Amino acid sequence: MPTISFFTFGCKLNQAETIVLKEKFYVQGFSIVPFNSQADFYLINACAVTQKAEKEVRQAIHQIKRQHPNSQLIVAGCLTKQIIKSEQAQVDLWIENKDKKNIYQLVLKNLIQSSSRFKSTDSELEKDNQRTRALIKIQDGCQHYCTYCIVPYLRQKIYSQPLNKIIQEIKEKEKQGFHEVVLVGANISLYNDQGLNLSSLLEKILDQTKISRLRISSLWPTAIDQELLSLIKKNSRLCSHLHLSIQSACDKILLSMGRNYKQKQLKQIIAKLDKIPNLSLTADIIVGFPGEKESNFQETYQFIKWAKFLKIHVFRFSPRPGTKAYLLKNQVPDQVKQTRAKILRNLSEQIAEEKRKKYFTQILPVLFESKQGSYWSGLTPNYLKVFIKTNKDLSNKIINLKLTGLYQDGLKGKIFI
Numbered sequence: 540m541p542t543i544s545f546f547t548f549g550c551k552l553n554q555a556e557t558i559v560l561k562e563k564f565y566v567q568g569f570s571i572v573p574f575n576s577q578a579d580f581y582l583i584n585a586c587a588v589t590q591k592a593e594k595e596v597r598q599a600i601h602q603i604k605r606q607h608p609n610s611q612l613i614v615a616g617c618l619t620k621q622i623i624k625s626e627q628a629q630v631d632l633w634i635e636n637k638d639k640k641n642i643y644q645l646v647l648k649n650l651i652q653s654s655s656r657f658k659s660t661d662s663e664l665e666k667d668n669q670r671t672r673a674l675i676k677i678q679d680g681c682q683h684y685c686t687y688c689i690v691p692y693l694r695q696k697i698y699s700q701p702l703n704k705i706i707q708e709i710k711e712k713e714k715q716g717f718h719e720v721v722l723v724g725a726n727i728s729l730y731n732d733q734g735l736n737l738s739s740l741l742e743k744i745l746d747q748t749k750i751s752r753l754r755i756s757s758l759w760p761t762a763i764d765q766e767l768l769s770l771i772k773k774n775s776r777l778c779s780h781l782h783l784s785i786q787s788a789c790d791k792i793l794l795s796m797g798r799n800y801k802q803k804q805l806k807q808i809i810a811k812l813d814k815i816p817n818l819s820l821t822a823d824i825i826v827g828f829p830g831e832k833e834s835n836f837q838e839t840y841q842f843i844k845w846a847k848f849l850k851i852h853v854f855r856f857s858p859r860p861g862t863k864a865y866l867l868k869n870q871v872p873d874q875v876k877q878t879r880a881k882i883l884r885n886l887s888e889q890i891a892e893e894k895r896k897k898y899f900t901q902i903l904p905v906l907f908e909s910k911q912g913s914y915w916s917g918l919t920p921n922y923l924k925v926f927i928k929t930n931k932d933l934s935n936k937i938i939n940l941k942l943t944g945l946y947q948d949g950l951k952g953k954i955f956i
């Protein structure tokens with residue numbers, strides 16, 4: 540039976556798509572094997588959002604071809620032939636995002652039918668028991684054209700998955716034993732299917748499924764509406780955690796990024812969100828965007844201090860060929876970007892520790908995911924990482940824990956009965 544191995548770079552959308560791709564190959568009789576094993580085919584689901592991701596994809600291509608010269612290499616996703624010209628010859632098949640849905644047919648036509656080695660038989664789909672959260676793709680595409688972002692050039696067509704398909708997928712995940720699903724997309728704030736926006740979609744999912752936890756991925760901050768706030772307040776199955784794609788809090792930089800909001804609006808939204816008990820906010824921030832002066836960076840710094848995000852993901856601006864920001868003058872030196880990134884990460888850690896301390900003695904449900912040494916760890920609905928020392932197998936269990944103190948990058952707790 541043919542074997543195939545997958546490696547995914549980048550965002551949750553890519554991860555969700557890999558799961559779908561795995562299923563497509565599985566039903567055709569492929570055996571899915573881990574990435575460090577010998578396989579007939581290797582499929583890289585690539586990412587081009589940052590230079591770092593692009594470099595890692597290049598390294599993976601070289602590594603596979605060096606270690607498995609007789610295997611066939613397929614590269615799919617947000618990295619096109621045009622972007623990595625020098626690795627073209629090493630890749631046996633390129634699949635663009637728009638062709639991912641036909642991936643098996645393309646592999647069959649271009650790689651399998653030209654080889655007599657492969658015969659389809661039944662096989663076991665390798666199940667990753669560690670996975671406790673299922674990613675559900677609800678949307679694809681973006682046409683915002685933020686000046687730094689390559690996504691609209693790679694995923695231009697806007698598509699929203701119809702409600703009935705989403706419900707069906709979530710019900711399947713429930714049957715498979717998942718307790719939590721995360722809704723993902725290129726820009727889920729753009730979800731729109733026959734007049735159903737993201738908030739009304741969430742309401743329907745909560746009504747029509749029994750999934751214990753529903754989480755949403757990154758949001759365009761000004762797209763948060765009253766309906767979403769009310770849902771979070773009244774429905775504990777909707778995780779009280781919002782991840783905001785803010786990027787900067789300096790009006791001049793936001794304008795140059797092509798983000799159509801200002802710091803004042805961000806403050807108004809966060810002030811409203813702050814009133815919801817136990818809601819956690821996390822955010823994405825880019826430092827070193829072209830033209831970002833020290834005073835502009837300080838505006839973002841002060842804003843983060845005020846907003847008290849539980850965590851911020853800090854990205855150093857990475858110029859992507861083909862985007863407007865690539866051509867902007869006043870590029871910020873790498874050294875300055877590194878310093879600013881470090882300053883924000885330190886601030887983020889300080890704030891996170893303060894925030895975590897506020898949860899001492901609270902009782903929260905934890906969905907356990909993994910074990911390191913004698914500690915199991917998992918997440919609360921509001922994205923706190925919680926550890927507990929135990930010999931019991933807690934994998935994929937939701938248990939109420941009383942939070943007792945800080946531990947590593949989270950909290951520790953004891954079982955509350």
Ligand code: SF4
Binds near residue numbers: 683689691
């Ligand atoms: S909203 Fe902006 S940053 Fe997000 S995917 Fe669209 S263009 Fe890229």
